[in-house]
Amino acid sequence: MxxxxxxxxxxxxxxxxxxxxxxxxxxxxxxxxxxxxxxxxxxxxxxxxxxxxxxxxxxxxxxxFPPEEFSEGLIVEHKDFPILYEDDAFLIVDKPPFLNTIPSREHPTGSLANYISGYFEKRGIHSTVHIVTRLDRDTSGVVCIAKHSHIHHLMGLQQKRNEINKQYEAIVHGHIREAEQAIVAPIGRKDTSIIEREVRSDGQYSHTDVVVLKKGYTQTMDPITHVRLKLHTGRTHQIRVHMAHIGHPLVGDELYGGSRELFNRQALHCVLLELEHPLTGQQLQFTSKVPVPMRELMND
Known part of the structure; x- marks a missing residue:
């Protein structure tokens, strides 16, 4: 065959x-x-x-199309992960927190990509792993993986045209005054770090919409706000940088001024992914519920 x-x-x-x-x-x-x-x-x-x-x-x-060339450097591992949707073109998964999307030189195993490669091997799917929408290690929620390089190419074009809608929910420090706001502030790499980003005049155009869902207090009476965020661009650490820039860093995000006294990771979850199927043209929507620990933080 x-x-x-x-x-x-x-x-x-x-x-x-x-x-x-x-x-x-x-x-x-x-x-x-x-x-x-x-x-x-x-x-x-x-x-x-x-x-x-x-x-x-x-x-x-x-x-x-030519046979897929499997990534030689990607170690195959077998571990279950939540699948939201699958067809011949792509796979939609619900990534848990504390899981890298892709392996690194320092951590070549234990990533979502490692587990997907094992899933492909087990199912007889002749494909390498093409991550379309990537999440930080501590960020949970919806992730899209293309099953072929051509599908990855088509979905990459959708991203460039801003046709893939990604929305997140987060819990941030303090009470945000504005019910809704657009943060349009250029983001670039910080001169003193290879990881950290910052808002800077010579950075790349970056746009995040913020909607306040609920204001509240933690059990220690620290003010926090539950927000919904929509990305119009996809810069590295965009949400984290923009929220810190307006004085409301994500709870648990120590890199950008948040505190881990309340939460042991950045309180950020991708709740929605909308895209056009690259082959059929059908509009598809995938959702994921905010994890219980985040809801408990807001006393929901």
């Missing part, structure tokens, strides 16, 4: 070049080169053709 990822469709125009017909699938020049020289193929009515072939209405086109 051929394990290569494939796309199939019918020609809708007489005399159209095959190259033009497949352009609707967003295959890049690099992708076409890969198909041609690295083990892929394009068939019309069962016969292999080049992209210069002219089509007739009703022709059956099959695009076979």
């Amino acid at each position: 051929d394990k290569r990822f494939k796309l199939q469709f019918q020609a809708e125009k007489d005399g159209q070049l095959l190259r033009e017909a497949i352009s609707k699938f967003g295959i890049s020049k690099r992708g076409l080169t890969s198909i041609k020289y690295r083990g892929g193929a394009i068939f019309v009515n069962g016969e292999e053709r080049t992209v210069r072939h002219f089509l007739k209405i009703g022709d059956e086109i099959t695009i076979l």
